[in-house]
Amino acid sequence: MKKITVITLSLLLLSVISPPGWILAQDASFQTGAVTLSETDDTSYLRAVFAQYLAVIPNEDSALSVNCAISISNVCASTAESKLDAFNSTIARADSGGFAIVLFDRDGTVHNFSSQQHYMVGYYGEDHPGDGILRPGQTFTVNLQEILAAVKGVKIGEEGEFVGYAWILSEFDCLAGTYSNTIYGLGFTQAFELQPAMGQGGFIGGIMLPED
Numbered sequence: 113m114k115k116i117t118v119i120t121l122s123l124l125l126l127s128v129i130s131p132p133g134w135i136l137a138q139d140a141s142f143q144t145g146a147v148t149l150s151e152t153d154d155t156s157y158l159r160a161v162f163a164q165y166l167a168v169i170p171n172e173d174s175a176l177s178v179n180c181a182i183s184i185s186n187v188c189a190s191t192a193e194s195k196l197d198a199f200n201s202t203i204a205r206a207d208s209g210g211f212a213i214v215l216f217d218r219d220g221t222v223h224n225f226s227s228q229q230h231y232m233v234g235y236y237g238e239d240h241p242g243d244g245i246l247r248p249g250q251t252f253t254v255n256l257q258e259i260l261a262a263v264k265g266v267k268i269g270e271e272g273e274f275v276g277y278a279w280i281l282s283e284f285d286c287l288a289g290t291y292s293n294t295i296y297g298l299g300f301t302q303a304f305e306l307q308p309a310m311g312q313g314g315f316i317g318g319i320m321l322p323e324d
Contacts (some may be wrong), residue, residue: 157212157281158205159318161306163291166215168256168274175297180256184211187310187317188286189248205323208247210285213259218278225261227252230262246284256291280306285316 146242160298169178213225225233228244234254236246247253260271280289288310292303 131168145170148276157283157285157311157321157322158209158285159282160321161287161289161318163278163282163304164281165293165304166223166256166274166276166278167269167293168260168293170269170273173297174285176295176299177292179251180291180293182213182256182259182289182291183251183253183308184213184246184280184282184287185251186246186248186286187284187288205285207284207286208245210260211246211252211280211282211284212286214279214281215259215263215274215276216278217274223260223274225259225263231257233258233262248284249266251289281321282318288317 121253163182166180166182167179171177181300186208210226211227212227215223215225217223223279226244227234227246231244234252236242236252237250254275257268258273258275263269264271280287287305290303291306292301294301306318308319310316
């Protein structure tokens with residue numbers, strides 16, 4: 113019995129720690145159209161962070177609708193005194209670029225938002241030239257409702273419901289952000305950092321992805 117238990121635990125551990133692990137894992141079936149992205153796969157994106165629960169839930173009483181505010185920051189910029197200067201100058205592969213938000217609905221449906229394709233969505237700041245590029249120190253802010261409307265090609269208010277998770281991928285090499293699910297009429301908010309947060313688990317600026 114002990115031998116069987118040891119073998120079972122060993123198999124479970126191998127499935128968890130077996131290199132290189134999975135960044136995005138989702139059903140690749142015909143029904144959902146979802147795909148997988150392995151750390152071994154080359155990609156134009158350099159960093160990845162994870163949002164574990166995002167929601168847009170319309171209600172006949174708009175004050176009771178659920179929406180989600182998202183912020184995405186290019187944190188390649190740092191102060192002169194910061195130890196991050198060494199990181200920026202020696203490790204960062206790109207300090208500017210676009211980003212993607214890959215949304216996985218609870219039924220497995222995938223929605224892909226590209227900042228460069230949907231550059232008119234969200235707010236980058238007054239000096240942003242409107243090309244979907246996030247430069248060092250800049251922060252993009254948006255409501256998930258706007259993202260869904262853009263990827264579905266509908267007007268805001270016609271985007272429907274979303275409950276699920278997301279991966280955010282950046283073409284710049286230091287990524288951070290937040291998201292908060294809110295019912296404005298109740299004054300209720302759940303706020304989270306995109307994971308891994310800065311310095312969490314030894315990561316500075318998200319999970320590093322391999323270059324093309």
